[in-house]
Amino acid sequence: ADSITQWSGNRQLQSGKMATQTFDYRQPSNRLPVAMNSVNKQGDVETFEIYDFPGQYTHGTYDEGETLLRLRIEALELRGKKFEGASNCRAMKPGYTFELLQHYIHDQGPVEDRQFLLMSVESEGHNNYLTGQQASYFNTFTCVRKKIPFRPQLSTPRPTIAGPQTAIIVGPPGEEIFTDELGRVKIQFHWDRNGKYNDHSSCWVRVAQSGASGGFGSIQIPRVGDEVVVVFLDGNPDRPLIMGSLYNSTNTPPWA
Known part of the structure; x- marks a missing residue:
């Protein structure tokens, strides 16, 4: 039967606060500073604020600035805790979700804490064609809790023009x-x-x-x-x- 054979979770400390502001020459006295705290619970540690000035005209109102920061913070929160495992489940694909059952820790918590979103899956299979040996399949995967909003990471460099x-x-x-x-x-x-x-x-x-x-x-x-x-x-x-x-x-x- 398909089952998960290995399971572990790990945390990565993330900044607990982000701040930004902008500049628009059409309203130069209004820098529209915005700051927002993360809802990620990381224990009794410093917030390590990220101050980001992405460039001019990034947001025209405080609401737009808060929306921008919320997306950035949720991208950080997604990296705060992830789970890794191994299985022989052939239905596992990135973007799919599953519920973890019969786990001695997760079975004791709420349902939403044992529902996960697959972020990556690496598969390996062996064919028994002409060998007489038993075919096999297994995979390793990483996932996050489904209840955590998925936000793409800022990994694409911004195009720039180097000179005049x-x-x-x-x-x-x-x-x-x-x-x-x-x-x-x-x-x-x-x-x-x-x-x-x-x-x-x-x-x-x-x-x-x-x-x-x-x-x-x-x-x-x-x-x-x-x-x-x-x-x-x-x-x-x-x-x-x-x-x-x-x-x-x-x-x-x-x-x-």
Whole structure:
């Protein structure tokens, strides 16, 4: 009969608190700091808070920030305790659930404490074809309690752009200066083969100035057709920033 032949559980200490905040230049005085404690019971130990600043514009409201932190904390809680075992049960597959019966500890607890979600299964089988020996199958597996919310781990690296690029200022046909109330412009990168060199080629992009104070400073809005230097905040492709302009053979220096 199919049965579990080995069973053990182990804990891994996780941070008991997470905190984050963001920055949005459209509301620069409101950093929206959010903190949340884990519900994972780990005994009398320090919380070891994780402070994470994932980048700008990560959440626009406190509710969005709390939702983000809850998902991050639940991913940590999933790693807090796992169980390992071995069996000859051929029905075991990752993502399936099972109930552990006839165990001297788990039989004494509530039903939800002996229901488990399989995270991984490694199988090994032997065929008795032409050998006359008895065929065999066994597996080893890892699992977590089914009642713990499953959240994927943050294991995929975020795409980054390592250095600056240049692009062309664009706008609607016939416009020489195309900007908004924050002095932002639109661009098209040289590698963009789908753009039409118009106001749909990019998002609004901020332009760095030599001085930008409240009510005074310097202002130089790049014209449509200008070549500009673009960097990316924290290397994030979704956070471009124009740092300056460049002369080229089309737009030459005044003395050329």
